Amino acid sequence: MTDQWETIAREGFQFFGKMSASISHEIKNALAIINESAGLLEDFSLLADKGRPIDPERLKGLAQSVLKQVQRADGLVKKMNRFAHSADDAIRIFDVGEALDLVISLVQRLYAMREARVELVLPDHPVMAVTNLFLLENIIWLCLEFLLTENHKVVKLIPETTGEGVRISLVGQFGFPDDPGRVFPSEIEKALLEALKAELRMEPQAGKMILSLQKNI
Amino acid sequence: MSEKVLLVDDEVDFLDTLSERMRTRGMEVATSSSGAEALKKVEQESFDVIILDMMMPGTDGLETLKILKEKKPDLQVILLTGQATVEKGIEAMKLGAMDFLEKPADLSQLTEKIKKAQAKKMLLVEKHTEEKIKKLLAEKGW
Numbered sequence: 001m002t003d004q005w006e007t008i009a010r011e012g013f014q015f016f017g018k019m020s021a022s023i024s025h026e027i028k029n030a031l032a033i034i035n036e037s038a039g040l041l042e043d044f045s046l047l048a049d050k051g052r053p054i055d056p057e058r059l060k061g062l063a064q065s066v067l068k069q070v071q072r073a074d075g076l077v078k079k080m081n082r083f084a085h086s087a088d089d090a091i092r093i094f095d096v097g098e099a100l101d102l103v104i105s106l107v108q109r110l111y112a113m114r115e116a117r118v119e120l121v122l123p124d125h126p127v128m129a130v131t132n133l134f135l136l137e138n139i140i141w142l143c144l145e146f147l148l149t150e151n152h153k154v155v156k157l158i159p160e161t162t163g164e165g166v167r168i169s170l171v172g173q174f175g176f177p178d179d180p181g182r183v184f185p186s187e188i189e190k191a192l193l194e195a196l197k198a199e200l201r202m203e204p205q206a207g208k209m210i211l212s213l214q215k216n217i
Numbered sequence: 218m219s220e221k222v223l224l225v226d227d228e229v230d231f232l233d234t235l236s237e238r239m240r241t242r243g244m245e246v247a248t249s250s251s252g253a254e255a256l257k258k259v260e261q262e263s264f265d266v267i268i269l270d271m272m273m274p275g276t277d278g279l280e281t282l283k284i285l286k287e288k289k290p291d292l293q294v295i296l297l298t299g300q301a302t303v304e305k306g307i308e309a310m311k312l313g314a315m316d317f318l319e320k321p322a323d324l325s326q327l328t329e330k331i332k333k334a335q336a337k338k339m340l341l342v343e344k345h346t347e348e349k350i351k352k353l354l355a356e357k358g359w
Contacts, residue, residue: 021300024299024300025272025299028319029299029320031320031321032299032320032322033231035320036238036321039238040238043238065234068230113274113277114274115274115275
């Protein structure tokens with residue numbers, strides 16, 4: 001394996017690991033609520049055995065809470081599944097808006113921990129790309145991480161179709177320094193960009209990054 | 218004497234259900250949905266033990282633990298987490314947590330730990346009181 005692909009593989013494993021850990025943590029939270037709700041139902045039934053009446057509204061509320069958390073956990077597993085399948089094909093055609101939406105849903109809890117959020121601004125028509133979906137998700141994640149390190153609390157993701165292919169703008173709230181204290185793009189990002197045959201342009205004063213993908217790779 | 222507990226977690230449904238279960242077991246339970254809110258509550262009321270979620274927006278569990286132990290060293294803190302790794306456990310203990318549990322937690326296990334936490338806190342309070350009395354006696358020359 002070449003150095004470039006070793007770097008990409010190592011970064012890919014870390015990215016996959018971080019996303020999996022975040023999702024599994026959220027699933028645990030949903031399970032914890034289901035566990036307590038089941039426990040409370042058990043408590044009510046024990047109290048009923050001792051002659052204490054059960055409030056039907058309370059039971060209804062608990063049932064709804066369990067259903068809500070089951071739906072939440074199911075959504076999380078679906079998300080994890082979609083993410084896992086993004087590594088299926090080396091090259092595929094896909095909707096960039098949907099891919100970015102998946103990345104946002106993967107990172108939103110991590111970002112909520114830091115009181116930050118990512119917003120997707122979609123155009124009227126789908127933006128289609130032909131490239132490696134997993135690597136694209138990875139580079140978007142790394143760009144978002146950089147912006148978060150620079151203390152942007154809101155980042156906008158804007159995909160657009162251009163004559164040459166696809167453009168994805170990542171727009172922070174304020175300009176970032178020309179010399180931000182860490183090198184970006186670093187060797188990891190450069191390796192991903194080369195594999196994607198993509199370009200990343202930094203506009204520090206506008207707090208913007210622009211990722212350009214070719215029509216076909 | 219019933220245990221006085223502060224439950225801290227950003228998942229409100231979890232807080233509501235667990236606190237209700239704890240109250241039916243005779244505990245006095247207050248809740249906070251953030252680390253910042255918990256730190257304010259601890260200034261206003263006395264608790265035997267804090268059950269603290271590790272991952273919360275804003276001031277997270279470990280940061281809250283650090284500040285709690287600085288403000289109220291006798292306070293016992295049990296951390297709850299969805300990811301109980303050895304590294305996190307060690308980090309939590311180094312910061313002064315009494316114990317560390319993975320979610321979903323077994324309530325009977327948690328209740329045992331809360332009783333131990335209350336006993337430990339009472340011993341610490343007694344020890345400090347004894348030290349104060351000894352110091353006072355020494356100062357007065359009695």
